[in-house]
Amino acid sequence: MNIIDTFSLSPIVSFDYEGDMSVILDYVKESQLMRRKTQFKSRDHYVLNELDELREFCKECSETYCKEVCDVDCEIDIQQSWLNVNETGDSFGDHWHANSYLSGVFYIESDTKKGAPIRFHNTLRNFSYYPDPSGTMQDGRNKYTTNKMDVASIPGKLLVFSSMLTHSVPVNQSKETRISLSFNTTPTRPFGSEDRLTRIT
Numbered sequence: 001m002n003i004i005d006t007f008s009l010s011p012i013v014s015f016d017y018e019g020d021m022s023v024i025l026d027y028v029k030e031s032q033l034m035r036r037k038t039q040f041k042s043r044d045h046y047v048l049n050e051l052d053e054l055r056e057f058c059k060e061c062s063e064t065y066c067k068e069v070c071d072v073d074c075e076i077d078i079q080q081s082w083l084n085v086n087e088t089g090d091s092f093g094d095h096w097h098a099n100s101y102l103s104g105v106f107y108i109e110s111d112t113k114k115g116a117p118i119r120f121h122n123t124l125r126n127f128s129y130y131p132d133p134s135g136t137m138q139d140g141r142n143k144y145t146t147n148k149m150d151v152a153s154i155p156g157k158l159l160v161f162s163s164m165l166t167h168s169v170p171v172n173q174s175k176e177t178r179i180s181l182s183f184n185t186t187p188t189r190p191f192g193s194e195d196r197l198t199r200i201t
Helices: 021-030 052-069
Strands: 013-016 034-037 038-044 076-086 091-097 102-109 118-121 148-151 157-162 165-167 178-187
Touching: 013 052, 021 102, 052 076, 052 102, 052 157, 052 178, 076 102
Parallel strands: none
Antiparallel strands: 013 157, 034 038, 038 076, 076 178, 091 165, 102 157, 102 178, 118 148, 118 165
16 A cells, blocks of 8 residues: 555654753743743743844744745744743643744753653544544544644753644643743744735835
8 A cells, every 4th residue: 555645734843952051041040930820931021032042043943944844935033932831730721822923942941751741732633433442543643543742841952833733731740840931933024925915014
């Protein structure tokens, strides 16, 4: 049998940061946090403005995603960026990022084995019947039947993905605090086509 793949959800792309993590950790220690639902977030919603090297890295990686995945050669502007802090027992529900093109999450601290991963959700349903009574089809064992996918939270890793891709953070079952930095982006204006009436200036 020959499988001919059809359409696909946009991928999650990971990048390795080789900069100085101690600078980021020092910044986190001085940051003011506020409790929001089931986790803590930074009061500052533009934290990458204070972390120049990491900001440039996130921008370059987002532009690489555009070129390699979206097949467009465009510059990217980082918009809001904030810290997420999940202590033991904390989680965050399903969501996606409105008014954003690509989103990113950079891991600062986490237990790589027991710390909560980021969970991506597949809103597509390929099949109307799930005949396996054990439920393995619904839980997913391959890319055609799965409805979720976990990606480990590894410090120094950046994940870039479509802002429309629904994701969540399961309960942090480790004793270590999980700290990440999230950001949203837009293409640098102007972009779009004058002739096709899609220009944004």
